[in-house]
Amino acid sequence: MEVLFYFLNWTASFSHIDEETGSKMDAHNLATVITPNILYIKEGGHEQGDAYFLSIESVNTLIEEQSRFAEVPVEVQVIYRESGLANASADITSKDVISKVEACIKQIGGVDAVVVNNSTSPSSGSTTPQNLEEPHRPLPIRVNTSDIAALPVPGQEASIKRVNKTEMSPVSP
Incomplete structure (x- = not known):
């Protein structure tokens, strides 16, 4: 979706x-x-x-x-990293995922502890991972295609010819 x-x-x-x-x-x-x-x-x-x-x-x-x-909450990112799911094999079962997440939550001190740790500063020993949020991809840039023929193509500058103003004939660059 x-x-x-x-x-x-x-x-x-x-x-x-x-x-x-x-x-x-x-x-x-x-x-x-x-x-x-x-x-x-x-x-x-x-x-x-x-x-x-x-x-x-x-x-x-x-x-x-x-x-x-599409954003993943920071609390879920913490549990994902701390539970070791980031390094788990691709064929892990849902039972294994649930057991790892439950063990991680118990180790951290419950779901409320994840939220509290998330709001603490990094210098106080927080379990919040740094730079976990990836920047969103920007939407594509629209290009006016009516002017595209006038633009030089990179790497093909040698094939572009210019016209001498006095003779009006093509001259190689």
């Missing part, structure tokens, strides 16, 4: 670029088109007034706030 909503957010970023370019598919319009296919009421087969509009708003929020929904 993270990838899907990231893609929809990226798609919505191309709406209304300027008066001549861009599409009309902003986040709300994408939500309006997609919602009936993924969130629908099974009873009777028709939408139930407010529920229809609220489901559109829900999907719109998921599209617009997709980066916030």
Whole structure:
């Protein structure tokens, strides 16, 4: 779902670029088109007034706030690191994960201790890992493709010809 909503957010970023370019598919319009296919009421087969509009708003929020929904809380990162799950093999079972997490929580002193340790300063022996949060990838940069032919291609400067102003004939650089 993270990838899907990231893609929809990226798609919505191309709406209304300027008066001549861009599409009309902003986040709300994408939500309006997609919602009936993924969130629908099974009873009777028709939408139930407010529920229809609220489901559109829900999907719109998921599209617009997709980066916030993909964040892993610092408390979970602490438990992940301290429990040794970061170094666990790929074929670990869910029972093993649960037992490691429970053992880690007991060792730290309970779930409340993770929150308390998270709010302490690094100099006081906190178990909060430093720099665990990866920076979010920025949205792609839009390029005006109408001017792309005028831009030189890196590594091909020797193949670009210039015109001599007096003779108006191509001359090699």
